[in-house]
Every structure is written in structure tokens, then in C-alpha cells.
Amino acid sequence: MKTALILFAAIPAFAQQNFDFKLLDKLGANATGSTNITLEGDTLKLATSFLGDDTGSLKNLTGVYVRSYEFAKAGQYNEADLAPLRAYLKTLQWTKVVDVKETDETSEIYVHVLPNNRLGGLAIVSAEAKEVTVVFIAGALNMSDVGKLSGLGIPDIGLEHGGKKSDDSKKD
Amino acid sequence: MNLDDELRAALQREPAPVDFAAKVTAKTRTSKARVVPFRRRPAALALAAALALAALVPSAVYQYRQQRRAIQARDQLIAALSITKVQLQHVRERIQQNTRHKI
Numbered sequence: 001m002k003t004a005l006i007l008f009a010a011i012p013a014f015a016q017q018n019f020d021f022k023l024l025d026k027l028g029a030n031a032t033g034s035t036n037i038t039l040e041g042d043t044l045k046l047a048t049s050f051l052g053d054d055t056g057s058l059k060n061l062t063g064v065y066v067r068s069y070e071f072a073k074a075g076q077y078n079e080a081d082l083a084p085l086r087a088y089l090k091t092l093q094w095t096k097v098v099d100v101k102e103t104d105e106t107s108e109i110y111v112h113v114l115p116n117n118r119l120g121g122l123a124i125v126s127a128e129a130k131e132v133t134v135v136f137i138a139g140a141l142n143m144s145d146v147g148k149l150s151g152l153g154i155p156d157i158g159l160e161h162g163g164k165k166s167d168d169s170k171k172d
Numbered sequence: 173m174n175l176d177d178e179l180r181a182a183l184q185r186e187p188a189p190v191d192f193a194a195k196v197t198a199k200t201r202t203s204k205a206r207v208v209p210f211r212r213r214p215a216a217l218a219l220a221a222a223l224a225l226a227a228l229v230p231s232a233v234y235q236y237r238q239q240r241r242a243i244q245a246r247d248q249l250i251a252a253l254s255i256t257k258v259q260l261q262h263v264r265e266r267i268q269q270n271t272r273h274k275i
Contacts, residue, residue: 124263
């Protein structure tokens with residue numbers, strides 16, 4: 001019984017580090033334009049080392065993944081292909097902090113909150129009629145580091161204040 | 173003179189010249205002195221240069237490739253952060269729009 005408990009406890013921890021982004025490749029089958037970025041391990045270290053001295057916070061990143069696809073017409077991708085990622089983000093220590101749904105557009109922001117008010121990751125899933133984008137940034141970050149990242153590309157959207165958007169902004 | 177006498181005369185032992193040993197020693201010394209220095213041997217120099225290049229080129233190529241890989245990775249990271257920025261701005265705008273509608 002103990003063995004079983006340990007095994008079940010270990011599965012999420014193992015899965016946390018190993019989302020297979022190839023599962024999202026189906027999304028881009030009919031895409032007219034695509035951006036696929038996978039940075040991890042030594043390549044990511046090389047990249048951050050070439051960004052300069054102001055990017056100390058980026059040195060804690062363990063993975064940066066972007067999948068962005070553009071389509072000529074609406075309905076050329078199956079939103080169900082995002083299900084594995086959404087399932088992955090639901091089962092672990094990820095918290096959905098923003099969920100905006102409109103007629104043909106959804107945007108979700110997830111954060112992985114670590115102890116001591118540290119960010120362990122940031123994920124964005126944006127699905128529009130003719131465009132779908134997934135951004136997944138893994139790695140330990142201080143809340144204050146999010147502000148530092150603003151200068152490089154990530155604007156302040158209020159995540160520094162407790163790690164979650166206020167309930168008013170949620171539209172579940 | 174018959175054949176036996178001719179052969180005996182031809183094959184009779186003769187002593188070496190007096191200065192034979194000195195001549196041989198002198199010849200040996202002269203040939204040693206003629207050793208061409210390494211730096212004056214074009215083939216040896218070429219070989220040494222080739223060996224040095226063989227040792228240096230892979231290192232230089234590796235460094236060049238590493239640098240190119242790092243620049244590509246940096247550009248990808250900047251692109252990723254740029255896309256993240258655009259997406260976050262987009263979400264923020266939509267939240268602001270929805271909040272205004274509610275008000």
C-alpha cells in the first residue's frame with residue numbers, strides 16, 4: 001500500500017517536468033504560418049548567457065516553449081488538440097489565474113506557484129478563430145522577477161500581487 | 173707469370189694508408205656538421221604547420237558553432253519573450269474591455 005501511495009505521489013512530480021510538446025504538433029497541421037520554439041537545457045543556458053547581465057532572473061528558467069499557428073480560415077484546427085496541455089495544467093500545481101472566454105476566442109494564463117511565493121512557471125493558452133498560441137515558461141522565478149522580465153518582453157499584468165489576478169478578472 | 177702467381181699478386185694483403193683512420197674520423201665529423209636545421213626544412217615545417225592547424229581548427233570550428241548556436245538560441249528566446257509579451261498584452265486588453273463593459 002505504501003509503495004502504491006509513493007508511486008502515485010511520484011507520477012505528478014515526474015509528469016510535471018515532462019509535458020510532451022509534440023502532442024501539440026497536430027494543432028499546426030493546416031497552419032499557413034507557424035512559430036515553434038523549444039529552448040531547454042544547455043541551449044537555454046547559452047541563450048540566457050548571451051542576453052547580458054540584466055537577465056539574472058532568466059538563468060533560473062528550465063524550459064521555454066512556444067507553439068504559435070496561424071490559419072487561412074476559421075475552424076482549421078481542432079481545439080481538442082489543446083486538451084493534453086490543459087489536462088497537464090489542471091492536474092499539477094498550476095493555477096489558472098486568467099480565463100477570458102469570448103465568442104470565438106479564449107485566453108488562459110496559468111502560473112505554477114512554488115513555496116515562498118515564487119513562480120515555478122507561466123503558461124499562456126490563446127485560441128482564436130484563425131490563430132492559436134501556446135507559451136510555456138518553466139523554471140523558478142521570484143514574483144519580483146516578473147517585473148524584471150517586463151523589460152525583456154513580459155509586461156506587468158499584476159501577477160506580483162499575490163500571484164493571482166483578482167476574481168473580478170476571472171470569467172470562468 | 174702463370175695464373176696462380178697473378179692471382180697471388182692481386183690478392184696479397186696490403187696495409188692501410190697511414191692517415192686512413194684520421195680521414196674516416198674527419199669524414200664522419202663533416203657529415204654530422206651538415207645536418208640541416210629543422211627550421212630550414214620546408215617539408216618538416218609544412219608538416220608541423222599542418223599538425224598545428226589540425227589541432228587548432230577543430231577547436232576554432234567548435235567555438236564558432238557554439239557561438240552561432242548561442243546567437244540562434246538567444247534570438248529564439250527573445251522571440252519567445254516577445255510572443256509572451258504580445259499574448260499578455262492581448263489578454264490584458266481583453267480583461268480591460270470586459271471590465272469596462274461590466275461597468
